[in-house]
Amino acid sequence: xxxxxxxxxxxxxxxxxxxxxxxxxxxxxxxxxxxxxxxxxxxxxxxxxxxxxxxxxxxxxxxxxxxxxxxxxxxxxxxxxxxxxxxxxxxxxxxxxxxxxxxxxxxxxxxxxxxxxxxxxxxxxxxxxxxxxxxxxxxxxxxxxxxxxxxxxxxxxxx
Amino acid sequence: xxxxxxxxxxxxxxxxxxxxxxxxxxxxxxx
Numbered sequence: 001x002x003x004x005x006x007x008x009x010x011x012x013x014x015x016x017x018x019x020x021x022x023x024x025x026x027x028x029x030x031x032x033x034x035x036x037x038x039x040x041x042x043x044x045x046x047x048x049x050x051x052x053x054x055x056x057x058x059x060x061x062x063x064x065x066x067x068x069x070x071x072x073x074x075x076x077x078x079x080x081x082x083x084x085x086x087x088x089x090x091x092x093x094x095x096x097x098x099x100x101x102x103x104x105x106x107x108x109x110x111x112x113x114x115x116x117x118x119x120x121x122x123x124x125x126x127x128x129x130x131x132x133x134x135x136x137x138x139x140x141x142x143x144x145x146x147x148x149x150x151x152x153x154x155x156x157x158x159x
Numbered sequence: 160x161x162x163x164x165x166x167x168x169x170x171x172x173x174x175x176x177x178x179x180x181x182x183x184x185x186x187x188x189x190x
Contacts, residue, residue: 050162050180058178065173158173 024089024097024132041153046071049142051149057086057141060152067138070131071155074142076102085150086143091134133159 042048049060074087085102088095144150166176 047177050178052162052178060178062176063173064175065169065171067173158169158171158175 041071041073044155046153046155049152049154051144051151052142053144053147053149055084055143055146057088057143059139059141061138061140061154063134063138063156063158064136065158066133066135067156067158068131068133069138069154069156071153072140073153074099074102075151075153076144082145082147084145086141087152088141090137090139090141091132092136096132 047061052058052060069089069091072089074085076082076085083103084100087097087099087102089097138156140152140154142150142152161181162178163181164176165179166174168174
């Protein structure tokens with residue numbers, strides 16, 4: 001970890017573990033039918049993208065400027081043979097999430113990287129993945145399997 | 160359903176480009 005001194009004598013510490021933005025890989029989880037009505041997220045202020053059927057990553061939202069990403073979820077599609085959906089989030093030019101193996105077992109569910117994850121099963125549980133700031137840009141891309149219409153639902157605050 | 164990119168410029172200076180489903184073209188007015 002590097003340590004230098006600022007113009008007023010303050011200690012400036014930098015290191016890979018402190019540099020934002022933090023990877024969201026560990027935040028990635030999947031609903032298994034726990035979110036059956038993806039479109040209902042609009043009632044909570046989420047914005048939903050158009051469906052993407054391409055198997056190649058397609059940019060669905062691009063924000064230039066600053067803000068806070070408070071929710072982001074990927075909807076597979078209704079296809080029963082869905083495989084290898086992709087979900088990529090880039091914040092301030094740095095890739096913080098790059099999932100490439102979202103599969104049919106997640107049908108009608110969603111994969112969550114930011115925001116609340118809640119299980120509706122018998123052993124219900126929930127965890128709030130913390131919101132994440134972006135200073136200059138936020139770019140989210142998704143890919144389907146070439147057949148189904150995958151979508152993104154997200155919520156952001158601009159600052 | 161086709162899609163298109165729509166860009167919104169916000170009061171804070173941010174621009175937000177989103178892939179949305181294209182709206183169907185308006186039907187012509189009846190004669």
